[in-house]
Amino acid sequence: MSRTAQANITTGWMFLERVMMGTVTSVPCCIFFFINVTMLFTLRSKAVFRESSRYILLYNLLVADTMQMALSQLMYLLAVCRTRLSYPVCGLLIMLANFTNEISPLTLVVMSLERYVAVCQPLRHATIITITNTALAIIVVWAISSLNVLVRVLLLLDFPFENLDTLQMKDFCGTLVLFLGPMSDDYDKAYTCFVFVSATVVITCTYIGVMVAARSASTDKASARKARNTLLLHLVQLGLSLLSTIHNSVIGAISKIVTRPILLIILNTLYVFLIMLPRCLSSLIYGLRDKTIRPVFLYHLCCGLRLKAEVSP
Known part of the structure; x- marks a missing residue:
């Protein structure tokens, strides 16, 4: 067989491999994206959702998760297609x-x-958890995230870009590519550790507080049980978010001990279950568990077929 024929076969297999990898991840991504968008539309479709702090916070969470899902899939497809970006463009996507x-x-x-x-201070809930306070909490959340991005940008400025021959990247765009110095890497690990440890402590403390309150005779047992289950699910979501941050490290370690075909299967599986699925989990949890959201969510999810919304506008 001539070298040209061998090259054509190799090129064909590489193209087929890229198409398969893109399809395997894009199909579940489109499904999860549709579910999230449907939930976002649901949360804006009724006044009962727009005027409740709980659902406003859920809306904020889903906006971030949906944006993260879209960005992750875009960067994944760019990597599969071996598209090389410039450092500024890649940096923007990463940030x-x-x-x-x-x-x-x-x-x-x-x-x-x-x-x-809601469980431990039910009489003060309406006073503490107001729409104004909820909006303020959301602003603080976005401000902290923005400050984190600003610090990362400042750390990148210390890198001597003028020593590069070109701003065109030699590899595909990824988070690890922009750890251009030990300080950036150390900051990323420290910040991630601080956020997830703090979040775990707070959610665990609230869970313990709800369990203690559930034993009180004056506490609504059903409400306390639902809150406890919700907090457990929040811990699960937090754990999945943490796993998604170490996805690249896990892939790097596995790549050293398995063959390429097996690595591709593991890579796609971990990507779908550690990156994509957690971003859709909130929609599934609230869309199926919450009795107020469920009928409206299913109504929109099924495009209005055979289902009738039970929540008045």
């Missing part, structure tokens, strides 16, 4: 991904505190 990624655990903390107040 947007980091920005949206940090909003999720911080929002989960605020949502857990809201559930804690």
Whole structure:
């Protein structure tokens, strides 16, 4: 067989591999994206959702998760297609991904505190958890995430870009590519550790507080049980978010001990379950568990077929 024929076969296999990798991840991504967009539309479709702090916080969480999902899939497809970006463009995508990624655990903390107040301070809930205070909490969450991005940008400025022959990247765009110095890497690890440890402590404390309150005779047992289950789910979501941050490290370690075909299967599987699925989990949890959201969510999810919304406008 001639070298030209061998080259054509190799090129064909590489193209087929890229198409398969793109399809395997794009299909579930489109499904998850549709679910999230449907939930976002649901949360804006009724006044009962627009005027409730709990659902406003959920809306904020889903906005961040949906943006993160779209950015992750875009960067994944760029990597699969071997598209090389310039450092500024890649940096912009990475900073947007980091920005949206940090909003999720911080929002989960605020949502857990809201559930804690609802169960442990029911008489003061309407006074503490107001629309104004909720909006202020969301602004603080976005401000902290913005500050984190600003610090990362400042750390990048210390890198001697003038020593580069070109701003065109030699590899595909990824988070690890922009750890251009030990300081950036150390800051990323320290910030991630601080956020997730703090979030875990807060959610765990609220869970313990709800459990203690549930034993009180004056506490609504059903409400306390639902709040406890919700806080447990928040811990699960937090754990999945943490796993998504170490996705690249896990892939790097696995790549040293398995063959390429097996690595591709593992890579796609971990990507779908650690990156994509957690971003859709909130929609599924609230869309199926919450009795107020469920009929409206299913109505829109099924495009209005055979289902009738039970929540008045």
